[in-house]
Amino acid sequence: MGQFKVIVVGAGPVGLVLAIALQKSGIDFVVVEQRKQVPPPTAFGIFLWPHILRIFHQLGLYEDMQSIGQVMTKLENRSSTGEHLEISNSFELLEFAHGYPTMLFDRRTFAEVLMKNLKRSDQLVKTNKKVTNITTRKDGVTVDFADGTSERGSIVVGADGVWSTVRDFMRERAPPGLFSEGPNPFIAPYQGLFFRVPRPESLKPGQTVYVHQPNKQLMALVTATEAHMTTYERVPDVSERTYFSPNKVTDEDVKYWFDVPVNEQITFKDLWDDKVMGGKVNHDEGVIPWWHWDRLVLVGDSVHKVECSMSPFRGAGARCGIEGVISLVNKLNRTLNSNPDPSRQDLSRAFTAYQVEREPAARLWVHVSRLDIDLYTSKAGPASKAATFADGRTIPIVANSPVLDILPFPDEKEGVVPWRRHPKADGQSKDVKARL
Incomplete structure (x- = not known):
């Protein structure tokens, strides 16, 4: 069908990072987004660990990310009666181990930085594109949209979130039993809400506060201007397809938190009364x-889906997704270097290699994240020491995080735990240079 082209469905953080990685690799693409704008208003931040900042450093985004992100420092554990339980310096230890900080971002400014660094984003990111059909052929794909337009390409990448339209089309066309028959392949062992408030003076930038009740947890992540709040409540496993509900939270939904101190100066209700935006959510996994x-x-x-773990020791949803798209682009680069017009079989091998590489880490993040939140919401009180032990299991995964094989990276940072994966010694191959 001519030049290889990727149709990326979804312009969230993962889809936009994928677009930048494709552009760095000289692979043609278009990003389509069903919303009317990128980025949309959101109710919560995005929390990223050192290995993702390393990827951003390689992609040329690190300086911009430093200018908009909040470096996280201390984590404080408290009981629902106001008792001070523990202060952890885990974030500083992560930077000591890996060379990059742990940072919190507002999703709007985060997306704006990604769009700024994507060349010709006004042409390559198309909004108000609701997918109505996907047709695959021997030599390519066609994606149709509700506005009557269509896009032709070589492959479709579904970066369209937990209720993925691309996944639904895959399920309809694949042999029975390959995909879950229900509309939701995930379960939600916890429910809760997100909301943002202007930063109170008593909460300091870079601070994280956990407040614990049996079967419940409150979390505050603090930047220079805002506090990002989320709650967890253990529930019987829920599998219904539910959507984030902005500004549809009532006092009745959170009244059991009202009198709970967040620190010596403020209660949950003080923050709740000042909220800017919020909504209900199932913490699917x-x-x-x-x-x-x-x-x-x-x-x-x-x-x-590891959203059960918006705990800062996780934030693993976007993190796993960003690692995944770097892995996928590496596999596409290798495939295109061998055959610029790959067959279905060539693509299947590339996709399988991507899944084989990333699935074990994704499953481990889900497992450790669930263990973390279970320990912090224990009826016997927060088992923070055990949760810290669980965190140690993630260090080898972080050290083994992928980077783009084809992009030289001479100035990367390193801590006491060496990175295990680096760009290939010869950097950009002649095939990649020819595509650029």
Whole structure:
């Protein structure tokens, strides 16, 4: 069909990082987003660990990210009666181990930085594009939209979130039993809400506060201007397809938190009364067993959901997705270097290699994240020491995080734990240079 082209469905953080990685690799693409704008208003931040900042450093985004992000420092554990339980310096230890900080971002400014660094973003990111049909052929794909337009390409990447339209089309076309028959392949063992408030003077930038009740947890992540709040409540596993509900939270939903101190100066209700935006959410989790079909492949929340762990020791949803798209682009680069017009079989091998590389880490993040929140919401009180032990399991995963094989990276930072993966010694191959 001519030049290889990727159609990325979804312009969230994962889809935009994928677009930048494709552009750095000289692979043609277009990003389509069903919302009317990128980024949309959001109710919560995005929390990223050192290995993702390393990826951003390689992609040329690190300086911009430093200018908009909040470096996290201390984590404080408190009981619902106001008792001070523990202060942890885990964030500083992560930077000591890996060389990069742990940072919190506002999703709007985060997306604006990604769009700024994506060349010709006004042409390559198309909004108000609701997918109505995907047709695969021997030599490519066509994606149709509700506005009557269509896009032709070589593959479709579903970066369209937990309720992925691309995944739904895959399920309809694949043999019975390959994908979950229900509309939701994930479960939600916890429910809660997100909201943002202007930063109170008594909460300091870079601070994290956990407040614990049996079967419940409150978390505050603090930047220079805002506090990002979220709650967890343990519930019987929920599998219904539910959507984030902005500004539909009532006092009745959170009254059991009202009198709980967040620190010596403020209670939950003080923050709740000042909220700017918020909403209800199910904290879904899970990993689907099959990540691709024909010329369609899934990334991010469409394939693995670890949102049960918006705990800062996790924030693993976007993190897993960003690692995944770097892995996928590496596999596409290798495939295109061998055959600029790959067959279905070539693409299937590339997609399978991507899943084989990323699925074990995704499943481990889901497991450790669930363990973390279970320990912090224990009826016997927060088992923070055990949760810290669980955190140690993540260090080898972080050290083994992928970077783009084809992009030289001479000035990367390193801590006491060496990075295990680096760009290939010869950097950009002649095939990649020819595509650029």
